[in-house]
Structures are given as C-alpha cells and as structure tokens.
Amino acid sequence: MKTHRLILTACLAASLVACSGPRAYTRGSYEDPNEIEMLSDQFNENDLQLIAKKMAESLANSPRFSTPRxxxxxxxxxxxxLKNSTSEHIDMRSLGDKIQTALAQTGRFAMVDQAARQDIAEEYEYQQSGYVDPNAAKGPGAQVSVDxxxxxxxxxxxxEVGRDKLVYYKMTAKLSNVRTGLIEWTDEKQIRKKFEKRGVSW
Structure with missing residues (x-):
C-alpha cells in the first residue's frame, strides 16, 4: 500500500511540473524610463542618463561655450x-548617442555623427557610380569641418565586504580643439551605489 501511495505521489508531482511548463515573461507594462529602479548591481539606463545630462549641462554652461558667438x-x-575601462560589458555607443542627443537639445552646438560619416562616404561612391544624374549627384568636398x-x-x-557591495563609476569627458589639440573643457560624473546581498526566491 505504501509503495502504491509513493508511486501515486510521484506521478502527481511529475504531472504538476509538466503542467506548469517552463517559466516565461508573458505579461508586462510600460514604465517611465526616467524612474530610478535598480534590479541588479550592473550599469543601467539611469546611470547612462545621469552621465549624459551632466556632460551636456556642464559643457553648455562652461565659460568657453555659455556665450553665443x-x-x-x-x-x-x-x-x-568613449572608452570602457570597467569590468562590465557596457554599450558605449548608446552612451555616446545619449550624450550627442543631450548636447544637441541644448541648442548650443551643431553635431556631426561619426558613424553617419561612413554611411555618407558610401553614398558618395554610389552617387558617383553613374546610377545617379550627374547634375544632381553629391560628392566629397563640401562637408563642414569639426571644431x-x-x-x-x-x-x-x-x-565587497560581507553582504555589502559598493559600486563606484567615474566618467571623465574631454573636449579637444581639433585645430590646436588643446583641451577646451573637461568634467567628470561620479556615481556611487550600495547593494546588499539577499537570497532570491522563485
């Protein structure tokens, strides 16, 4: 009888596991991307936003650039x-794009996109290949020069000490004069976060 009950219990448990199936994220909702919520000790989107905001505001309000020409x-x-000297995998392209957007939104700077330059160079080659009306084709030689x-x-x-973990980030940015090589502006953004190790339950 006991053996029969054990077999029945084991079968019931197996069937429950089979019915539950693998775990998956099936329901969600939109969240405010500006709301601070740290689910892990990794570099997150809020860190990216804080860095971009600080750099754009600092540069726009610096003595060198606060007065219009x-x-x-x-x-x-x-x-x-933008160099990543941390031990984490961080999308530095996204950070650069965020800083570029923040600078453009200040209205104090005209921006040139480094990646777009390569695409434009390829487009020049296509337009000079004969497929485009020669009178309308664009070519190299008329782009603006970066300052x-x-x-x-x-x-x-x-x-890390015991159950506590401190994570410190420091982003240092520099703006160099392309003609002279002189650093016209530099600033840094520091971020310090504290975490406590806890058990994770399902």
Whole structure:
C-alpha cells in the first residue's frame, strides 16, 4: 500500500511540473524610463542618463561655450571614442548617442555623427557610380569641418565586504580643439551605489 501511495505521489508531482511548463515573461507594462529602479548591481539606463545630462549641462554652461558667438554660428562637435575601462560589458555607443542627443537639445552646438560619416562616404561612391544624374549627384568636398571632438573614459571601482557591495563609476569627458589639440573643457560624473546581498526566491 505504501509503495502504491509513493508511486501515486510521484506521478502527481511529475504531472504538476509538466503542467506548469517552463517559466516565461508573458505579461508586462510600460514604465517611465526616467524612474530610478535598480534590479541588479550592473550599469543601467539611469546611470547612462545621469552621465549624459551632466556632460551636456556642464559643457553648455562652461565659460568657453555659455556665450553665443558674435556671428551666430554654433561650435561643431563630434562625439568620438568613449572608452570602457570597467569590468562590465557596457554599450558605449548608446552612451555616446545619449550624450550627442543631450548636447544637441541644448541648442548650443551643431553635431556631426561619426558613424553617419561612413554611411555618407558610401553614398558618395554610389552617387558617383553613374546610377545617379550627374547634375544632381553629391560628392566629397563640401562637408563642414569639426571644431571640437569629445572623448571620454568610464572607469569603476567595486568593493565587497560581507553582504555589502559598493559600486563606484567615474566618467571623465574631454573636449579637444581639433585645430590646436588643446583641451577646451573637461568634467567628470561620479556615481556611487550600495547593494546588499539577499537570497532570491522563485
């Protein structure tokens, strides 16, 4: 009898597991992308937004760029290489795009996109290939010259003691004068987060 009950219990448990199936995310809702919510100790979208906002505001309000040019022209800026010196995989292209967007929205700068330059160069080749009306074809030689190039480095320091973990990020950005090579502006954004290790239940 006991053996029969054990077999019956085992079959029932197996059937329940089979019915439940694999876990999957089946329902969701839209969330405010500006709302701070940390689900892990990794670099997240809020960190990206904080860095971009700080760099754009700092550059726009710096003494070198806070006053409009007498002729009304805008400084032409290219966001160049942003280096990831952390141990995490971080999408630095997204960070660069975010900074570029934030700078453009200040209305103080004209932006040139580095990736778009490559696409434009390929388009020049196509338009000069004979497939396009020669009188309407565009070609190299008329693009604007970049005045300033922004570069940067994202570094991190991680400390773990017992159940506590401190994650520190520091983004340093520099704006170099393309003609002279001089650094016209530099600033940094620091982010420090504390986490506590807890058990995760299903």
């Amino acid at each position: 007498p002729d009304g022209s805008l400084p032409i800026v290219l966001v160049g290489k 300033f190039m922004m570069t940067g480095d994202l570094a991190s320091i991680i400390q």
